[in-house]
Amino acid sequence: MTLQTIFILILLLVGITVILSFVDVMLGGSRQMLLTINKDTTLPASGGGTLLDALSQNKIFIPSACGGKGTCGHCKVKVDSGGGDIISLEENFLNRKEKEEGVRLACQVKVREDLHISMPEDLLEAKEYMAEVAALEELNYDTKFLRLKLLSPKTINFKPGQYVQILVPGYEEYRAYSIASPPSQKDMLEFVIRHIRKGLCTTFIHKALRVGDIIKFTGPYGDFYLQENSKRDKIFLSRNTGIAPIRSIVMHLKEQGMPTEARSYYSGRTKNDILLGEELSKIEEEHDNFKCYVVLSKPTPDDKWEGETGYITDTVPKFEESLDDKEYYLCGPPEMIDAAMAVLSEKGVPEEQIFFDKF
Amino acid sequence: MSDTLNIFLASVLTHNIVLVYILGMCPAIGVSKNLKTAMGMGTAVIFVVTITSLINWLIYNLILVPTGGEIISLMVFIITIAATVQLLEMLLEKYLPMLYSAFGVFLPLITVNCAVLGVTLFLVLREYTLFQTLVFALGTSAGFFLAITLVAGIREKFDLIGDPPKGLQGPGIVMIMLGILALGFMGFGGMVDL
């Protein structure tokens, strides 16, 4: 390379930089934008990034499982102004009502101007936590019980029934798990986790995790939680690991001295699928107004099962005198929830008395 | 005159940049979902290719060759393209908002479109004159427009009735469409040559 070439090159780079800096200034550049949440909190956000990044830079963790690729649809926020047009990728996750209200996926909204967004207050309380694995025990052939000791922050506040998102190391993706321990236990969280074949996080927890490992999670999230102020009797329907949030709620109710009547209907295929059965039976013995029923859908001969069998949706009407004056908490696989919803609405239970969490 | 027509027809048909040289695949697969966006992209490419190849011809022949700087020509070309695209976007947004709304959104995508750099490299390789460059640039970008519009048209119809196997959905089936189109374009072979 001759000196002349180098000279041209430098001249060219300087020229381009000058022109583009000029353009950059004219177009607003990467200056700081303002992000206003719920009209009261204003935070800085660097222009050019996504809304999701801007939120997490400000330590606001909204649910997101795919790492900002627009494939999970969890990071919904309401953008009141300044988000630009909806992009085609988002349309798969938004229904018509949400589109009209201006709901967007935070990972697809670019920060190009000042933004005004609204989101539920409790999302603002979600934080990132570091925790140590304190216990990891087998409950049955495919389910483990995980206990996490919080390291920083040292305590967490949540409502019984809510979930957290555990970060899968290496993949940097999140997976949601309901908290199974009561909210009074602020420094230790418990989970019931079933191994799903080829499942990213469940394989991690079942095959790779050891006691003493440090993992990260964010939370708490979710609008499936106990309605503390309601005086209605409570009916819990769950299947398999759906018992986790129910356990949290029941233990919380027990600590409150069982203020209302409560009954838990818990189903599994065989006796082996029934998790943490003794714990609920013990609470049942201590409190007259709490009952728990176990329903097996396909008991094996070895189970020597003499209790309820068949569908949980058939069992509930058998023991409940009236259905429409109770409050329902459903947690389990989608098929179970859908079947239960159909039965309940047929019996005239108003929708606002039903809360559910699909696993 | 025959030379001009020759270059134009050859770059549209027998030497189509997408279907024969296989350049500009990202937009041909990514932005060909419907006819309207495909035509917007095509128009933007016509604009950018014509302008950048003229500028690059001037820079190469008037600055780089006399000073012996051919070795850095690659870097110069790509920077010229990137800068031109950015300037063009800004100017259009400010002074011709109608045009900008029609295909402005596609402009930023063009910087990384290898068809644009490809045209510049070909014209240097073939030692075209300034006028030939203009014709070649117009022809090639028209060829790009033609190809992406054809693919988009097929995709629009195909989406209504087509039900490819799961692994072929998306880019896979588009490649097959491109393959069939490329087969068809081989039929132009021998009509004109460069």
Place this chain on the structure above:
Amino acid sequence: MGSQWHRLTYTKPYVLLKDGIWRKNSVVGSSLGICSALAVTNRLENGIAMGLAVTFVVMVASIVTSMIRDYIPLRLRMIAYMVIISTFVIAVDIFFKGFFPDISRSLGPYLPLIITNCLIMGRCESFALKSAPGFSLIDAFSHGLGYTFTLLILSAVREVLAFGTLLNVSVVGAAWTNWMVMAMAPGGFFLLAVIVWVVRSMQGEIDEAGATPTEKTVMEAA
């Protein structure tokens, strides 16, 4: 509980390697870098040369981008990538011209066109800009390797079918008729479609949303 192998599969380098080579293979998964993947793969030696050239460029470009990532102004980052990438592409171009003039000639303008290979820009944009140099290097290496593997398969099949040779050594009997269309564009398209089909069916996960994430970030960032 916690076997060594499973623990290894949840470390970052392992995941990066697996993603680049298999799970998120640039050509098959996100249709990036297809131009050169098809245009030059009618002979195995071209495929190898192209694969290695891209691997080299993506590695050095990623590491440089990652090292200076805090100093790149956000709006000007495309230009920065261009400058970084083109510097190394020029070096590769000169290298091939000097040591492998035959390959350089048969690759023609496709070697300089590595500059616009979306794979490289995609790694710089979606990974190197946000990550430490070490991880960026692993990420770039694995994506380069994934790219090279795809090119190897493509070019080997095409060379055998089109010319009956492998690395210019005849591998078929006398009765073999050369299938010339495999050396040209249509053959490349069809073969790549088949590879995409096979790999995606094996992976069993198809991104329904059409444009894949990497592609999208590249496009939106531009």
